[in-house]
Amino acid sequence: MVEADVVVVGFGAAGACAAIEAAGAGAQVIVLDRFGGGGSTALSGGVVYAGGGTDVQREAGVSDSPEGMYEYLRREVGDVVSAETLRRFCDTSADMVRWLGGLGVPFEASLCPYKTSYPSNRHYLYYSGSEAAGGFRDAAPPAARGHRVRGRGTSGGVLFRYLARAVRERGVRVLTQAHAVGLVTDDGGRVVGVDCRRLTGAPAFAHRVLSRFAAKPGLYLPPLRRALHARAEALERRYGRPVRVRARRGVVLAAGGFIANREMVHEHAPAYRGGLTLGTPGDDGAGIALGVQAGAATAELGTVSAWRFITPPSAFLGALLVDTQGRRVCDESRYGAALGHALVTECGGRGWLLADAALVRDARRQLRAQTVWFQWAQARYLLGSSRRTSANTLDEVAARAGVDPEGLRATVEAHNAAARDGRPDPAGKPSEFVRPLEEPPFSLLDISIRPSTWYPCPMLTLGGLAVAEDTGAVLRADGGGPIPGLHAAGRTAVGLCSRSYVSGLSLADCVFAGRRAGLASARLDTNENVF
DSSP states (O other): OEEEEEEEEOOSHHHHHHHHHHHHTTOOEEEEOSSSSOHHHHHSOOEEEOOSSOHHHHHHTOOOOHHHHHHHHHHHHTTSSOHHHHHHHHHTHHHHHHHHHHTTOOOOOOBOSSOOSSOOTTOOEEOOSSTTSTTTTTTSOOOOOEEEOSOSSSTHHHHHHHHHHHHHHTTOEEEOSEEEEEEEEOTTSOEEEEEEEEOOHHHHHHHHHHHHHHHTTTTTOHHHHHHHHHHHHHHHHHHOEEEEEEEEEEEEEOOOOSTTOHHHHHHHOTTOOSOEEOSOTTOSSHHHHHHHHTTBOEEOTTOEEEOOOOOSSGGGGGSEEEOTTSOBOSOTTSOHHHHHHHHHHHHTTOOEEEEOHHHHHHHHHHHHHHOOHHHHHHHHHHTSTTTEEEESSHHHHHHHHTOOHHHHHHHHHHHHHHHHHTOOOTTOOOGGGOOOOOSSSEEEEEOOOSOOSSSOOEEEEOOEEOBOTTTOEEEBTTSOOEEEEEEEOGGGBOOTTSSOOOTTHHHHHHHHHHHHHHHHHHSTTOOOOOO
């Protein structure tokens, strides 16, 4: 049997931050990870949503305040957490970025001059939500709050590398290839350990290689992912040896969400299908299941974030997003998760971007300057023949694409009239993104949500175990308060982004909630507010 004060299940951002804080509070810590560590964090874009006047914002000349950040997020995330918790997050946001910087995580004050879903390698601070969109800018002055970790490509791996180094520098023991299969409780119902099955030696090495390639490039090639993960599971069944890890003070569950568990997604969010599984095969709900087996409550399991990004190129902000009836779906300048949500919940997953010839020319000119490689490939594919229908008249392009011609014509006429007259856009799009669509040929770009290698719709789950917002303690399903000795963070738990997602808010929540859970778990027999 292995023993520590605090046992953390999952070694992504949430688990790493929990381990760092628990060790800093004087606890002996062990981290368990089914694979080699990193989880969805290492696959992510490495964007941390932060504001209120961070050092990075000030250096870039961005004016922001905790109150402005709060007013925006309050409208974005709703009441998924209390006003007090949301204010605490906003008030401590600048300190969170400093804390990460103190661990070596590199940020850069290079402000992106155009609106994008993810900045190129020239820029590392950008508008990562809907702050500048219609309906939000009236609530608070818009500010760029997407703090992308400095690194080429998608920089989540850089973020995790520094977190992992900080974990090990603090003497935390990390057991990889250790699959947590059950929680251990004492006679009083307190969680006192974790049962796992662990691989060592040659099977562990093979498992590590298989899981690494299943995570990426398997992320983009689902059949390859399934085949590699099946072989990794076979190694677990054949060579995994039982290990019990005793926790003298507590256990933190930070094992990711459940987007890779088709049965759970079908049960809780059946409308979300045809998307790209954004995560690793370990995002199978195992952490949530461990909590439920111990009597935990869950919440927001039906909330899934579906990302239908239309930028870059930024010219596409001037296009019109329409449904099968030719009606506007929403303000096109909203964050991609808002567009994806509208398509799934209101349009049956079907939608088209209407562009004219001038807009298409502008989009093509912007491709090289505004994109990283995967955005370039997706935009080129979207502009290609298989996704694009063109014709010289609106009626003709609508008929070819399967869109109602009369509805599309009425939509464009209302939009163009408002644009020419300087009146507010019918869908509320800010004036700087509005442009008349008048020059033929007209194109309808099919951005419907369906399985696609070149134009996928990434999806991740946002719900999880219900937790006390002051400590991250997991709450009982019977309403009897916290489960002693059990905390949760990240996508295993309900958090800041569990109702509505903007880029970077999940990683920010992993840091915020992971630190909270780590501190609370290190303080034996206390429920005091730790953050």
